[in-house]
Amino acid sequence: MRRVTRAVWRADGVSNGERAVPEETPVALTYNGTTHAVMMASPVDIEAFALGFSLSEGIISTPADILSLDVIAVEDGIEARMWIAEEKMAVLGARRRYLAGPTGCGLCGVESLAEAIKPAAQVTSRPVFAATTLLEAMALLGPAQALNHETRAVHAAGYFEPGRGLLAVAEDVGRHNALDKLVGKVARLDAEPAKGLLLLTSRVSIEMVQKAAVLGVPVIAAVSAPTSLAIRTADKAGITLAAVVRSDGFDLFTHPERIDLGASPRQAHVA
Structure with a gap:
């Protein structure tokens, strides 16, 4: 977060002060040297973000599929540089899904309607x-x-x-x-x-x-x-x-x- 100055208007007058606002930073997710997605995000828990994004998108199946993960601060934002097995990278390249994600974007860059509404995985556990x-x-x-x-x-x-x-x-x-x-x-x-x-x-x-x-x-x-x-x-x-x-x-x-x-x-x- 960052603290910024502000003017506050109320019915009884105007005052000056500070407010805490969240940071928003471009985060590039790269695999084997190729940028796959750039998402606007809060610059915290980036390793968890990179891992979770990779799992959610089906790029990997388990955390062990990421051979290495480095979070690097660069001039314009943050890069999460991941290396995955070549067979995983080949599948990713075939999908041709490159994303530029504004804040709150969940399906940016999907190339077909069918991909956007694909069925979710089945959850069969029955706890009460x-x-x-x-x-x-x-x-x-x-x-x-x-x-x-x-x-x-x-x-x-x-x-x-x-x-x-x-x-x-x-x-x-x-x-x-x-x-x-x-x-x-x-x-x-x-x-x-x-x-x-x-x-x-x-x-x-x-x-x-x-x-x-x-x-x-x-x-x-x-x-x-x-x-x-x-x-x-x-x-x-x-x-x-x-x-x-x-x-x-x-x-x-x-x-x-x-x-x-x-x-x-x-x-x-x-x-």
Whole structure:
């Protein structure tokens, strides 16, 4: 973040002061010396971003597929320089997908409509979560958003496992970037995504569901609402989608069998 000067207008007058705002930096993701994507992102957790992006995009299958990863500050931004096996690079080159991603861009550079709406990976795990667990998990995410506390201008994604708590949080000016960073962080944890929850502070679009499916989480819990295409994609992928999660409840859109609705938060409090 950076602190900048500002003038503040209110009904009772004008004052001067400072405000914390998030940095936004071009981040080039390169493979074997070739730039594949340039995304505008918060310049933090870049290694996790590079790993998570590579997994989400299907460029690699496991973290071990990246032979080396260096984060280099350059004059115009940051480069995440990765080297992958030649067979992986050959597949990547054949896709001819070069991206220039503005903030919040999740499908920039996709060359066909079919590629944009390709089916998400199937999630088959069937854990059951108490409804109140979603509320408790989301309540933990807010205090963990250090950058957002300072700026009130970034998105967050979190990973929660019952019995273990909130294991990872990622923040970024772009919601897709935040989720990619989280995917990268979780990939390096002793975690079991098939038993966990994905927490989002943003709206849920198709790309977010596709990334969640790559992560392998059976449940998405989001503060904001989903798009209709996200709902259809989650349904087909076997993912439980809960949105508009607040302290007093949430909306459940797909695969409700994973959520034990039981007593409402208000009923549980009264009891």
